[in-house]
Every structure is written in C-alpha cells, then in structure tokens.
Amino acid sequence: MRGEIVIAGIGNTRYGRHPDRDTVSLNVEACRHALADAAVDKDAVDAVFVKTPSSAREFMYGQKVSEALGLQPRIAGAWDQGGAANITLLTFAAMAIMAGQCEIALVCYADNPKTGSAAHFARPRGNDAAYGWFSTAAGYAMIHRNHVDQFGTAPDAFAAVAMACRRNGAANPQAQLRAPLTLDAYMASPFVVEPLRRDDCCLISDGGAAVVVMSARRAREMGVAAPVPILGFGHGQVSWDLQARSSLTRLPAVEAAAHDAFAMAGLSTRQIDVAQIYDCFTITVLATLEAYGFCAHGESGRFVRDGALEIGGALPVNTAGGLLSETGMPGMQLILEGVRQMRGTAATQVRGAKHCLVTNQGGTMHTHSSLILGA
Amino acid sequence: MTAAIPEPEITSVNRPYWEGLKQGQLMFARCRQCGNTWFPARPECPGCLQDDWAWTPSAGQGRLISWVVYHIAFHPAFRDRLPYNVALVAIDEGPRLIANIAAPHDALHADMRLRLDIAHIGAFALARFAPA
Numbered sequence: 001m002r003g004e005i006v007i008a009g010i011g012n013t014r015y016g017r018h019p020d021r022d023t024v025s026l027n028v029e030a031c032r033h034a035l036a037d038a039a040v041d042k043d044a045v046d047a048v049f050v051k052t053p054s055s056a057r058e059f060m061y062g063q064k065v066s067e068a069l070g071l072q073p074r075i076a077g078a079w080d081q082g083g084a085a086n087i088t089l090l091t092f093a094a095m096a097i098m099a100g101q102c103e104i105a106l107v108c109y110a111d112n113p114k115t116g117s118a119a120h121f122a123r124p125r126g127n128d129a130a131y132g133w134f135s136t137a138a139g140y141a142m143i144h145r146n147h148v149d150q151f152g153t154a155p156d157a158f159a160a161v162a163m164a165c166r167r168n169g170a171a172n173p174q175a176q177l178r179a180p181l182t183l184d185a186y187m188a189s190p191f192v193v194e195p196l197r198r199d200d201c202c203l204i205s206d207g208g209a210a211v212v213v214m215s216a217r218r219a220r221e222m223g224v225a226a227p228v229p230i231l232g233f234g235h236g237q238v239s240w241d242l243q244a245r246s247s248l249t250r251l252p253a254v255e256a257a258a259h260d261a262f263a264m265a266g267l268s269t270r271q272i273d274v275a276q277i278y279d280c281f282t283i284t285v286l287a288t289l290e291a292y293g294f295c296a297h298g299e300s301g302r303f304v305r306d307g308a309l310e311i312g313g314a315l316p317v318n319t320a321g322g323l324l325s326e327t328g329m330p331g332m333q334l335i336l337e338g339v340r341q342m343r344g345t346a347a348t349q350v351r352g353a354k355h356c357l358v359t360n361q362g363g364t365m366h367t368h369s370s371l372i373l374g375a
Numbered sequence: 376m377t378a379a380i381p382e383p384e385i386t387s388v389n390r391p392y393w394e395g396l397k398q399g400q401l402m403f404a405r406c407r408q409c410g411n412t413w414f415p416a417r418p419e420c421p422g423c424l425q426d427d428w429a430w431t432p433s434a435g436q437g438r439l440i441s442w443v444v445y446h447i448a449f450h451p452a453f454r455d456r457l458p459y460n461v462a463l464v465a466i467d468e469g470p471r472l473i474a475n476i477a478a479p480h481d482a483l484h485a486d487m488r489l490r491l492d493i494a495h496i497g498a499f500a501l502a503r504f505a506p507a
Contacts, residue, residue, distance in 0.1 A: 122449040127383035127415065128473040130501055133461045134449035141443040142463055149441070149485040194444035194458070242463060243414060243471045244421075248441060 002264055003374065005094040006219050006227035008104075009038025009212035010336045015176045015327035018206040019115040023053045026110035026208030027065045034210040038224055040104060042069065045212075047102035048076040049089035051109040051332070055116040065108065074102050082362020083278060083330035084235075085109070087369035090335065091233045093213040103218060109332045110208030118204050137281065139242055139364030141196040144283040146248040148195065150298060153286065157301035159186040161282040162199050164309035165318045169325020172347045176205055177325045200282045203328035209336055228342045231267065231355070232372040234260030242364060249298070253368045254291035254361070261370035265355075269293050272372075273353035274341050275315055276334035278361045279322040288359055289315075311348055319348045331360040335371065342375040378451035380496055389416035391430045396500040401491050402430040403470045414472045435491030437466040437504065444480050464489060464504055477505040 011033025013026050027050065035042055048071060050062045058064065062077040075096055079085050086109055093105035113121065125133045147153050162181055169175040181199060189199040219227040236253030238245065262268065269292060277285045286300035294315060295303035308314040320326045320337040327333050338356040340346040358371040385393055392415070395402045404420075405412045407429060411422035419426050442462035448454040460480055465471045476483060477492050488507035493500050 124381060124450070125473070127389070128461075129381040129450070130383055130496070130499070131461050131473055131475050131503075132445060132448075132450070132453045132456070132459055133473050134445075134453075138443050138445070138461065142441045145443060146441040146485070191444070191446040194446060196443075243473060248463075 001094070001098055002231050002266065003229040004216055005097060005213060005230045006216050006224070007211050007230065007335070007339050007373070008214050008219050008224045008227050009034045009036070009040060010210070010339050011035070011037055012174075012209035012333070012336060013110070013207045015174060015205055015207040015329065015333075017115050018112055021112065021206070023055065023110040023112055023208070024064055024068045026112065026206070027108045027210070028068050030110060030208035030210035031069055031106050031108050034106065034108075034212050038212040040212055040222065040224075042071065044104050045069075045071055045106050046074045047093060047096060047105035048073045049093050049105060049107045050078045051085040051089060052078045052080045053111040054120045054330075055111055055113045055118070069106070081367045083280065084360045084362040084367035084369040086331040086335060087233065087358065087360040087371045088235060090211065090213060090230075090371065091235070091369065094230055094233070097213065097215055103214060105213040106210055107213060108208065108210035109329065111329060112206040114204050114206045116206070121204065135193065136364070137196055137201055138193045140281040140283055141193040142242055143248045143287065143365065144195050144200070144281070147283060147286065150249060151301060153301035155187060156183065157286060157304050158200055158282040159183050160304040160309060161279065161285045162186055162324055165279055165322040165324035167310065168319050168348050169321025172320045172326055175321045175326045176203055176328075177321070196281060202280045202323035203325070205328040207327050207329050209329065209332035211335060211339070226343045228339045229374045230371065231374045232261040232263070232265030234258060234264070234370040236368045238366055249287060251287055251291040251365055251368070253365070254288055257368045257370040258292045261372050265372040267355060267372065272315065272355050272357045274319060274350040275317045275357040276319070276322065276338050276359070277317050278331060278334065278359045279318055279324050280330070284361065284365065285317065287365065288361070292357070311350065316350050319346055319350060330362065334358050334360065338371070338373045342373045344375070380452045381450060382499060388418050392416050393499060395430065396493055396502055397495070399493060401433045401435055401466070401493070401502045403433055403466065403468060404428050405431040412469045414470045431468070433466050433468050433491070435466075436507065437464050437489045439476065439483065439485060439487045439489055440465050440471060441485065442476065442483055462504070472502065475501070475503045477503055482506065
C-alpha cells in the first residue's frame, strides 16, 4: 500500500501551558487547524482515532472527542499504547481506509500534564515502590547506564542528541523551549535519576495535535494542496518489563517495526534524508538509531559524533526540536514535522529531503511504531 | 515525622514471596510444566500459560545488571535517603528483580557479584543485596 494513503492536513495548538483548557478542547482546536490545513469540511470526516491522554484517563474518550467535534463517525475510539500510539493510530486509519471502512480520518492527541496531573510520570512501579523504584525516567536511566557499561558510550554522545534537538527547537517559533544547549551546560546539568541529567529528559507539556488522513486518490479528487504520502509503516512490542528482558540495549520491538516499515517503503536507511526520532530521553535516540541499523549495536556513540545529527550532518534529526525542545507531547509533533519536511515548509528545512523516517515509542521501550513519509 | 515506605500490596498469589522474605528466604517462581522461572508473582506461567508452578528458594547469590541513583525523591519516604540506588539484579538461578544494593555508589560496577541481604522494614522484609 506504499503511497496509497496520504496525510492531507496537519494542525496543532500552541505548545506549553494551557491551564484553563481540558484535553477534549485541545483536541478540537488541533482538529480544527488540521481540517483547515487540508481544506476539508468536518462533515466529510467519518473516522476519529484518538490517543488517550496521560494526565486523566477517561472512559469512552474517543466518543467524547467525537461528540465535541460534532461528528457521528463510522469508526471512533481511543487507544493506549504509551508514546507509540500516534503512529499506530495513523496506520489503523490507513488500513481502515484501504479496507473501505472509512474515507477520511482524523487522528488526534491532546494532553495537559503540565498544568493538570503529571503523576503518571512519577508513578510507583508496582510493589517495587518499596525500593524507591518510581518514575518513567528511572527505567530509561537503567538502560542508559547499561549502554555506558557495555559500550563505553561517553557523555558527549548523549549531549550530542540533546544539543541537536535544542538547536533545532531554538530555531522553531512554535517550540516550548527555545534555548540552545552547550556541552558545558549539559555536563553542568543536575542529575535527576543518575545517569540521567535534567537535559537528557524531555519537556512536560500541554497541547494538542492532529492529522487528516485519506487515500491519495481522494486527495486528488478533493484538490488537497499538499498531501504527503505514507510510504511505509511497522509495529513492534516488547511486553516484558525490564526485569524480564535478557538484554536492556537490544530492541527487538524496534527491529521488527523498522524491518516492516522499510520493506513496505522499498527503501534502505541510506535513503532516509531526515528523521524524527522519539526523544523522551537521549538514550532513546541512541538505542533507536542502532536498532534501525543506522549504525551497529553499541556504535551510536561514535555515529553521533561530529554533528551527524545536526542539519547538514549524516542524519539530521528532530528538526523542530522533538520532545526535548519543541513539546514533550508524546509523538504527534514528530509526525507533523515529518509532514512539513516533506512539503518543504519546515522552519529548519533539510533541503531536497525526499524521505523522512518518524519513530514513536512508549513505556520503557516497550512499544514501537515506525512511519516513513515521502515528498 | 518522616513518611512511611510504601508497603507492598499482598495478594493471595504473592503472599508466600513476602512471608518467605520475613523468614530470611528469597523465593522465585518455577514452572513445573516448562521449567520457566520468573519474578514477580503471577498466577500463570507466561511461558506455557499453565498454573502449575511452585515457589523455589534461591541460594541468594547473583550479579548486578544495571543501577540508577535517585537525586530527587518521587515519594516523601525517600527524601531523607537521597541519593539512593535502585538496581536490576540477576540471581544465579536466572530470573531478575529490582532491588537496592547496600554499598557506596562508587563501588558499584556491572556484573559485580552480589549476595542477598534482607532488610526488615516494619511489618515487611525486602530482598536487598550487598557485595558478595
């Protein structure tokens, strides 16, 4: 189904703080902007796929968003897969369209952990809370440490990820954090859960984002101005918690998703011009690059040296700033930036980019979804 | 007064594990059907899905896989303990568990040998480890 489904429109709220808004309202605003971008009337929408917010779980959430949108879609619902959910929902929309179950889908996500509840990110980890085992960050810190132990990965490698994202975020007028980072500032950044420093950790943000999905044929018929084709996608899961994994740094879920996405697209990693790599923590980017085969297992520390991730480098990543700088929202902002890169309208545009990889992942690298967009 | 450490939630499935620790014994689950071993307690073997398994005593020897050091407390009970470590430990029988290591943080290194060092905390006991 390479190229048969397109992203016809994208939209987002302002990123940062929205103390007086609930997540349904943020979803509606994001969808309104995405529909306007696609020049599609909302009454043409017949499917609504929504990622559940982390700040407040609600029953029948997809129906609440649909009702606020004034829609009676054929397919609607909410999906929880942590940070991998946005690409997954986009692929569900694509498959439903291919199967003739709907024609025009909204895929949207909104959350407000910054002004609402961020308790999810500080949560106790079951009965292991008695050891002080709390938070999302700590699981990634365990993997970060193991990568350093196994491969001698230097702090500079983690800093290179944060510096590339922060430089791009600083150039993005929409970004929540517009402050470039130096190596010295990174090294002076305090530990949160050692070895994770504050500047290894993504932002916590309120906001919403949405995309409009339809077939390429439908987009032509409707005269959609800037459709971006979906060339490939893939999924993978490692259900095991850290205690049950035989390796902390090998990511079979990511390898599986990457294999399927590149096979569908008929591309190799060398043909990727720009990538939006899920960057909840800097280790996530390093481990993801390895599992996709941009470098060998354990080699990411060497791969990211000498500005490889910067604009003009071997693989420019997170050109709008990613989770580390644009918004901590888990994943949809990366899809939006992938679309802008393929349209040629990004604030920090990679010139002539023809193929963009977007990755989403969730849990402690439990879930992964992969998306390849074309120009 | 400092806050109490969050107590484990005792269920009919995990009760023998927690009772065993109080009596100085770390136990893991071993499936009688397929030989799979695991932590923490769960009613069915995730290998073969049967419920025919038994609590098995560990010899209490293991090695350090990875560890982290908390510099902020996500729960008030741990504020006075900062900085404290949480580790991933593999016991020699195979399964891995979350634990604390009773050692200075600069003495910790990957693959270091560990021995069980149970800590009694009020009404329950925790499987901690110390350098072997």
